[in-house]
Protein backbone atom coordinates (compact mmCIF):
# COMPACT_ATOMS: atom_id res chain seq x y z
CA UNK A 535 0.00 0.00 0.00
CA UNK A 536 2.84 2.39 0.79
CA UNK A 537 4.31 2.65 -2.71
CA UNK A 538 0.95 3.22 -4.45
CA UNK A 539 0.08 6.08 -2.08
CA UNK A 540 3.19 7.84 -3.39
CA UNK A 541 2.56 6.90 -6.98
CA UNK A 542 -0.87 8.50 -7.26
CA UNK A 543 0.26 12.08 -6.48
CA UNK A 544 3.28 11.61 -8.74
CA UNK A 545 1.08 10.53 -11.62
CA UNK A 546 -1.35 13.37 -10.94
CA UNK A 547 1.51 15.88 -10.88
CA UNK A 548 2.75 14.55 -14.19
CA UNK A 549 -0.72 14.90 -15.73
CA UNK A 550 -0.98 18.48 -14.49
CA UNK A 551 2.48 19.21 -15.93
CA UNK A 552 1.52 17.75 -19.31
CA UNK A 553 -1.75 19.73 -19.31
CA UNK A 554 0.04 22.97 -18.40
CA UNK A 555 2.68 22.37 -21.07
CA UNK A 556 -0.04 21.77 -23.68
CA UNK A 557 -1.90 24.97 -22.74
CA UNK A 558 1.26 27.10 -22.64
CA UNK A 559 2.34 25.60 -25.96
CA UNK A 560 -0.99 26.49 -27.58
CA UNK A 561 -0.98 30.06 -26.30
CA UNK A 562 2.60 30.76 -27.29
CA UNK A 563 2.91 28.86 -30.55
CA UNK A 564 1.31 31.00 -33.26
CA UNK A 565 3.24 34.17 -34.02
CA UNK A 566 1.33 36.92 -35.82
CA UNK A 567 1.52 36.34 -39.58
CA UNK A 568 2.40 39.56 -41.44
CA UNK A 569 0.50 40.44 -44.63
CA UNK A 570 3.80 40.29 -46.55
CA UNK A 571 6.99 38.46 -45.74
CA UNK A 572 9.53 40.46 -43.73
CA UNK A 573 12.60 41.98 -45.33
CA UNK A 574 13.73 44.51 -47.93
CA UNK A 575 15.03 43.28 -51.26
CA UNK A 576 18.20 45.15 -52.19
CA UNK A 577 17.76 46.88 -55.53
CA UNK A 578 13.98 46.97 -55.18
CA UNK A 579 11.21 45.04 -56.91
CA UNK A 580 12.55 45.69 -60.40
CA UNK A 581 15.63 43.66 -59.45
CA UNK A 582 13.57 40.72 -58.20
CA UNK A 583 14.60 37.40 -59.73
CA UNK A 584 12.02 34.62 -60.10
CA UNK A 585 11.74 32.29 -57.12
CA UNK A 586 14.43 29.62 -57.41
CA UNK A 587 16.45 31.50 -60.05
CA UNK A 588 18.91 33.25 -57.72
CA UNK A 589 21.02 32.47 -54.68
CA UNK A 590 19.25 34.24 -51.81
CA UNK A 591 21.37 35.95 -49.16
CA UNK A 592 19.46 37.15 -46.12
CA UNK A 593 21.21 39.48 -43.69
CA UNK A 594 19.80 40.49 -40.32
CA UNK A 595 21.05 43.95 -39.39
CA UNK A 596 20.54 46.29 -36.46
CA UNK A 597 20.88 49.89 -37.78
CA UNK A 598 22.73 51.01 -34.63
CA UNK A 599 25.06 48.00 -34.40
CA UNK A 600 28.70 48.66 -35.41
CA UNK A 601 29.21 45.11 -36.70
CA UNK A 602 26.14 45.47 -38.95
CA UNK A 603 27.58 48.74 -40.24
CA UNK A 604 30.89 47.06 -41.03
CA UNK A 605 29.14 44.06 -42.58
CA UNK A 606 27.17 46.00 -45.18
CA UNK A 607 29.90 47.34 -47.56
CA UNK A 608 31.47 43.92 -48.29
CA UNK A 609 28.04 42.33 -48.80
CA UNK A 610 27.01 45.23 -51.01
CA UNK A 611 30.19 44.75 -53.05
CA UNK A 612 29.49 41.03 -53.42
CA UNK A 613 25.92 41.81 -54.48
CA UNK A 614 27.26 44.18 -57.16
CA UNK A 615 29.79 41.57 -58.29
CA UNK A 616 27.11 38.96 -59.04
CA UNK A 617 24.17 41.20 -59.91
CA UNK A 618 20.64 40.87 -58.54
CA UNK A 619 19.63 38.20 -61.06
CA UNK A 620 22.23 35.78 -59.71
CA UNK A 621 22.41 36.78 -56.04
CA UNK A 622 19.38 38.35 -54.39
CA UNK A 623 20.13 40.17 -51.14
CA UNK A 624 17.37 40.66 -48.58
CA UNK A 625 17.97 42.70 -45.44
CA UNK A 626 15.87 42.01 -42.36
CA UNK A 627 15.90 44.51 -39.51
CA UNK A 628 16.62 43.01 -36.12
CA UNK A 629 16.44 45.48 -33.20
CA UNK A 630 18.74 44.17 -30.47
CA UNK A 631 17.21 44.77 -27.03
CA UNK A 632 20.49 46.01 -25.53
CA UNK A 633 20.77 48.85 -28.07
CA UNK A 634 18.43 51.49 -26.64
CA UNK A 635 17.72 53.24 -29.99
CA UNK A 636 17.41 50.07 -32.06
CA UNK A 637 13.64 49.68 -31.99
CA UNK A 638 13.13 53.34 -32.90
CA UNK A 639 15.70 53.06 -35.70
CA UNK A 640 14.00 49.98 -37.17
CA UNK A 641 10.57 51.56 -36.79
CA UNK A 642 11.87 54.61 -38.60
CA UNK A 643 12.97 52.47 -41.56
CA UNK A 644 9.61 50.64 -41.68
CA UNK A 645 7.84 54.02 -41.65
CA UNK A 646 9.94 55.32 -44.52
CA UNK A 647 9.36 52.10 -46.45
CA UNK A 648 5.62 52.82 -46.48
CA UNK A 649 6.21 56.34 -47.81
CA UNK A 650 8.88 55.53 -50.39
CA UNK A 651 10.32 52.03 -50.77
CA UNK A 652 13.39 53.40 -52.60
CA UNK A 653 14.38 55.33 -49.48
CA UNK A 654 14.91 52.22 -47.30
CA UNK A 655 18.54 51.53 -48.18
CA UNK A 656 19.63 55.21 -48.23
CA UNK A 657 18.12 55.57 -44.74
CA UNK A 658 19.73 52.35 -43.47
CA UNK A 659 23.06 53.68 -44.76
CA UNK A 660 22.44 56.98 -42.98
CA UNK A 661 21.95 55.07 -39.74
CA UNK A 662 25.19 53.19 -40.36
CA UNK A 663 27.03 56.44 -41.10
CA UNK A 664 25.79 58.37 -38.06
CA UNK A 665 24.94 55.55 -35.65
CA UNK A 666 27.54 56.62 -33.07
CA UNK A 667 25.26 59.50 -32.06
CA UNK A 668 22.53 56.95 -31.23
CA UNK A 669 24.51 54.50 -29.10
CA UNK A 670 23.46 53.89 -25.50
CA UNK A 671 25.88 56.33 -23.85
CA UNK A 672 25.27 59.46 -25.99
CA UNK A 673 21.47 59.00 -25.69
CA UNK A 674 21.43 58.00 -22.02
CA UNK A 675 20.12 61.31 -20.67
CA UNK A 676 17.94 62.13 -23.70
CA UNK A 677 14.20 61.54 -23.78
CA UNK A 678 12.75 59.11 -26.25
CA UNK A 679 10.95 62.04 -27.94
CA UNK A 680 14.26 63.87 -28.37
CA UNK A 681 15.91 60.84 -29.98
CA UNK A 682 12.91 60.29 -32.28
CA UNK A 683 13.06 63.97 -33.33
CA UNK A 684 16.81 63.79 -33.97
CA UNK A 685 16.36 60.72 -36.14
CA UNK A 686 13.62 62.51 -38.14
CA UNK A 687 15.57 65.74 -38.64
CA UNK A 688 19.11 64.43 -39.06
CA UNK A 689 18.70 61.07 -40.77
CA UNK A 690 15.23 60.82 -42.34
CA UNK A 691 14.71 64.36 -43.70
CA UNK A 692 17.80 64.29 -45.99
CA UNK A 693 16.52 61.02 -47.52
CA UNK A 694 12.79 61.68 -48.01
CA UNK A 695 12.81 65.50 -48.10
CA UNK A 696 11.49 68.05 -45.59
CA UNK A 697 8.13 68.13 -47.39
CA UNK A 698 7.49 64.50 -46.42
CA UNK A 699 8.42 64.84 -42.75
CA UNK A 700 4.84 65.40 -41.55
CA UNK A 701 3.72 62.18 -43.24
CA UNK A 702 6.75 60.44 -41.75
CA UNK A 703 5.97 61.65 -38.22
CA UNK A 704 2.37 60.49 -38.51
CA UNK A 705 3.52 57.12 -39.84
CA UNK A 706 6.07 56.75 -37.07
CA UNK A 707 3.27 57.25 -34.53
CA UNK A 708 1.00 54.79 -36.30
CA UNK A 709 0.61 51.37 -34.67
CA UNK A 710 1.32 49.80 -38.08
CA UNK A 711 5.00 50.78 -37.98
CA UNK A 712 5.20 49.50 -34.42
CA UNK A 713 3.66 46.20 -35.52
CA UNK A 714 5.99 45.88 -38.54
CA UNK A 715 9.01 46.37 -36.26
CA UNK A 716 7.75 43.78 -33.77
CA UNK A 717 7.27 41.36 -36.65
CA UNK A 718 10.88 41.93 -37.76
CA UNK A 719 12.06 41.07 -34.26
CA UNK A 720 9.83 38.00 -33.95
CA UNK A 721 10.78 36.88 -37.47
CA UNK A 722 14.44 36.88 -36.47
CA UNK A 723 13.72 35.11 -33.17
CA UNK A 724 11.67 32.45 -34.96
CA UNK A 725 14.68 31.70 -37.17
CA UNK A 726 17.11 31.54 -34.29
CA UNK A 727 18.83 34.89 -34.83
CA UNK A 728 20.80 35.74 -31.68
CA UNK A 729 22.78 38.79 -32.78
CA UNK A 730 23.69 40.95 -35.76
CA UNK A 731 24.89 40.64 -38.41
CA UNK A 732 23.33 37.23 -38.96
CA UNK A 733 23.32 35.57 -42.36
CA UNK A 734 21.39 32.90 -44.20
CA UNK A 735 22.24 31.68 -47.68
CA UNK A 736 19.35 29.92 -49.41
CA UNK A 737 17.79 29.61 -45.97
CA UNK A 738 20.80 27.98 -44.30
CA UNK A 739 22.45 29.90 -41.43
CA UNK A 740 26.13 30.77 -41.90
CA UNK A 741 28.50 29.92 -39.08
CA UNK A 742 30.27 33.28 -39.62
CA UNK A 743 27.16 35.07 -38.32
CA UNK A 744 27.72 37.47 -35.45
CA UNK A 745 30.62 39.34 -37.00
CA UNK A 746 31.08 41.11 -40.34
CA UNK A 747 31.97 38.77 -43.20
CA UNK A 748 34.55 40.17 -45.62
CA UNK A 749 34.28 40.33 -49.41
CA UNK A 750 36.58 37.37 -50.07
CA UNK A 751 34.56 35.17 -47.73
CA UNK A 752 31.38 36.15 -49.57
CA UNK A 753 32.99 35.26 -52.89
CA UNK A 754 34.26 31.90 -51.62
CA UNK A 755 30.82 31.17 -50.15
CA UNK A 756 28.77 32.23 -53.16
CA UNK A 757 31.00 31.24 -56.13
CA UNK A 758 30.35 27.49 -55.82
CA UNK A 759 26.58 28.14 -55.63
CA UNK A 760 26.33 30.68 -58.45
CA UNK A 761 28.47 28.51 -60.70
CA UNK A 762 26.07 25.55 -60.30
CA UNK A 763 22.94 27.33 -61.50
Ligand SMILES: *[C@@H]1O[C@H](CO)[C@@H](O)[C@H](O)[C@H]1NC(C)=O
Pocket residue numbers: 650651652653656693694
Ligand atom coordinates in the same frame (compact mmCIF):
# COMPACT_ATOMS: atom_id res chain seq x y z
C1 LIG B 1 12.14 58.14 -52.95
O1 LIG B 1 13.42 58.09 -52.38
C2 LIG B 1 14.49 58.09 -53.32
C3 LIG B 1 15.77 57.88 -52.53
O2 LIG B 1 15.96 58.83 -51.53
C4 LIG B 1 14.46 59.39 -54.10
O3 LIG B 1 15.49 59.40 -55.06
C5 LIG B 1 13.11 59.56 -54.78
O4 LIG B 1 13.04 60.82 -55.42
C6 LIG B 1 11.98 59.42 -53.78
N1 LIG B 1 10.69 59.41 -54.46
C7 LIG B 1 9.68 60.20 -54.10
C8 LIG B 1 8.42 60.04 -54.87
O5 LIG B 1 9.76 61.00 -53.17
Ligand SMILES: *[C@@H]1O[C@H](CO)[C@@H](O)[C@H](O)[C@H]1NC(C)=O
Pocket residue numbers: 703704707
Ligand atom coordinates in the same frame (compact mmCIF):
# COMPACT_ATOMS: atom_id res chain seq x y z
C1 LIG C 1 2.74 61.38 -31.90
O1 LIG C 1 2.35 60.91 -30.62
C2 LIG C 1 2.70 61.79 -29.56
C3 LIG C 1 2.35 61.08 -28.27
O2 LIG C 1 1.06 60.56 -28.29
C4 LIG C 1 1.99 63.12 -29.76
O3 LIG C 1 2.37 64.00 -28.73
C5 LIG C 1 2.36 63.71 -31.10
O4 LIG C 1 1.63 64.88 -31.33
C6 LIG C 1 2.09 62.71 -32.21
N1 LIG C 1 2.60 63.25 -33.48
C7 LIG C 1 1.98 63.10 -34.65
C8 LIG C 1 2.64 63.75 -35.83
O5 LIG C 1 0.95 62.46 -34.80
